[in-house]
Amino acid sequence: MSRSLLLVLSLACMLACKRAPSDHGHEHGAGRGHEHGAASTSEPERPDESVTVYQEGLELFMEYPAFVVGQPSPLVAHFTDARDSNGFHVVTKGRVTATLRYADGTEERFVAEKLLRDGIFKPEVRPTKAGEGTLTLRLEGEQVSGTVDVGKVVVYPTAAAAVAAAPPEEGGEATVGFLKEQQWKTQYATAPAEPRVLQGGVRANGELKPVAGQSAELSAPVAGRLSVGDKVVHLGQRVRKGEVLVRLLPTSSASGTDLASVEMEAARARAELGLAEREVKRAEEMFAGKAIPEKQLDAARVAHEVAAARVVATERQLALYRSTQSGSAVGPGGAAFELRSPVDGVVSFADVIPGAVVEAGRLLVSVVNPERLWLEARVFEADAPKVERSSGASFSVAGFEHEFSVDEKTGRRVAVGSVVDRATRTVPIIFELPNPDGVLKPGMFAKVTLYTGQTVRGVAIPESALVDDNGKPTVYVMEGGESFFKRAVRVGVRSGGYVQVLEGVKEGERVVSRGAYEIKLSTATGAIPEHGHQH
CATH class of the missing domain: 2.40.30.170 (Efflux pump adaptor protein, beta barrel domain)
Structure with missing residues (x-):
């Protein structure tokens, strides 16, 4: 084969390879590395357009090559359901209609019947005449529907005209990238x-914290054995005021010494109640004369209520001690102390094992009203x-x-x-x-x-x-x-x-x-x- 023939074949191969379309498809930047078939290889590459719009609960981020008469412009349209401010969601169903409306009122419509993949539609616009117009995208689907007005667009007569009209690139504030695919995989909004x-x-x-007076801790008043056969109170149980939570059978350690101590506590509680009553009366007189603020009067009244409650508690405890000493029963299981819930609420702590022997003062149950x-x-x-x-x-x-x-x-x-x-x-x-x-x-x-x-x-x-x-x-x-x-x-x-x-x-x-x-x-x-x- 002659040298001239080899040269001709080599040139033909080079031309064929140069005209072959790209095999990697349309890149995210719509104009980068793409061939448009109908476009002449002598024409310059069209500049990219990009738009981000929020309308009707939708976020549209779209990239596409500038519109040129007779040339296809794939719209890479990313649709996000933006109705939830706590986190946007990728659109996974629907169809998109792109409507190009010219200045003279005529319209051209281009439809993407399904997603390219989750969140991405790709309708292809092929304008038929040059000039200004508007572009809208209508999303219809089970998940979300809405119309996004992209705004004014220009259809150029040639790719060269589009390149000439493109604004110059300007250096400015540096940006950080975060792709839609990444956004859709995280809680993003x-x-x-x-x-x-x-x-x-x-x-x-x-x-x-619990409201004052709306929580209580129930401890064993004496050494004793927790009753067997009763319903066992548990964490999270809702209880009513006055409901029996624990029955405690006193052991032999509940002696006369214990009784004397309880009698002394009852007497002290009655004395403190009398003092509290006098303090309330004095505070009311001073408040009437504007000598003290109302907050001080409220404090005196609260102290009186606490003292009254303590009297009731100590007298009940004294009665239980005396019944224990005499052998009289206060419950179906014999002589026992009944620990009752002082408030409506929920059990926040429980350490109750039927049959277990506990020491005096041990915390058994806590109740709190969380309302x-x-x-x-x-x-x-x-x-x-x-x-x-x-x-x-x-x-x-x-x-x-x-x-x-x-x-x-x-x-x-x-x-x-x-x-x-x-x-x-x-x-x-x-x-x-x-x-x-x-x-x-x-x-x-x-x-x-x-x-x-x-x-x-x-x-x-x-x-x-x-x-x-x-x-x-x-x-x-x-x-x-x-x-x-x-x-x-x-x-x-x-x-x-x-x-x-x-x-x-x-x-x-x-x-x-x-x-x-x-x-x-x-x-x-x-x-x-x-x-x-x-x-």
């Missing part, structure tokens, strides 16, 4: 920065004057996504401490709140914001959008559907799950309200691809 009226507040640590709780916040002394007249508070508890609140409509302020704790330099402030479903438990710790009564209007974002970056509050602001700006922010008032942003975020910008830590971790580990992903 965004929220706009928007004006809000926030309650001024003071931050404090707090604890949920109402106290929230005790510990405020640092410098902030104490700001919350002296606080009318309410909001608080968060580990394990719950939403905040709880207490105010004059849902509860009440019980007391504000008048003494600073020497060890913690804090002042307690107590609120009472309802707990009808019992989801809050006594003993839980809480992060509390106490309202100061002042209101502030400003741009605010969900508090869940804040992440700690080396001690600085930081947020991720959406630049596009899969790209974000990492911004340090200066925050102000926090109230009701929102935080005022003084610097770093502008009104109208969207921040990642759920999943910000996942973005931070993925950037730290280098898990985000640099070149995007293919479709």
Whole structure:
């Protein structure tokens, strides 16, 4: 074979290979590395267009090559169900209709009957005439339906015209990538920065406690044996006031010495009751003369009630001792002490083994009424004057996504401490709140914001959008559907799950309200691809 013939064959092969279409399909950046069939190889590559729109409970993130007459433009449309602010969801069912409406009123429609894969539809637009128009995408499906207005678009007569009209690339704020496939696998959501009226507040640590008088601990009054055959009380059991929880059969150690001690306690209780009655009478007279505050009168009355209850308890205990000494029975099992629940509530502790011998003073059962709780916040002394007249508070508890609140409509302020704790330099402030479903438990710790009564209007974002970056509050602001700006922010008032942003975020910008830590971790580990992903 001659050298000239070999040269001709080599040139033909090179031309054929050059014209062969790409075998890796359409890349995520719609114009990167794609061939469009009808496009001439002499025409320049069309620039990419990208749009992110929130409408009708949907988030649309879409990439596509610029529209050119007669050339196909695949719309890589990522649809996300954005109705749940606690976490967006990938769309897994439906069909999409893209409508291109020209300035003269004519329309062209392009349909994707099914998903390319979860969350992604790919209708192919092939415009027939140049000019300005509008583009809308209609999603119809069982999961969610809605229409997203993409806005104004331009159909160019040639790819060269599209390239010429493309804005120059400008250097600016660095972005962080987080792909839709990653977002859909995590608890992810965004929220706009928007004006809000926030309650001024003071931050404090707090604890949920039983309401005073709505919890009790029942201990063995004497050494004895727990009754056998009775129903055994257990943790979580709901009990009524006066219900017998434990029967204790005294052992021989319940001697006369024990009886003398109980008689002395009964006498002391009666004496204290008499003193409490006189204190109440004196406090009422002084309050009538405006010599003391009402809080001091209330304290005297509470002391009187406690003393009266103690008298009742000691007299009952004395009667039981005497019946034990005489051998008379107080129950079906013979002479026994009956420990009854003093409140309606739930058993929070139980150490009752039938037949077991217990010593005097051993804790057997605890009962708490969880229908109402106290929230005790510990405020640092410098902030104490700001919350002296606080009318309410909001608080968060580990394990719950939403905040709880207490105010004059849902509860009440019980007391504000008048003494600073020497060890913690804090002042307690107590609120009472309802707990009808019992989801809050006594003993839980809480992060509390106490309202100061002042209101502030400003741009605010969900508090869940804040992440700690080396001690600085930081947020991720959406630049596009899969790209974000990492911004340090200066925050102000926090109230009701929102935080005022003084610097770093502008009104109208969207921040990642759920999943910000996942973005931070993925950037730290280098898990985000640099070149995007293919479709």
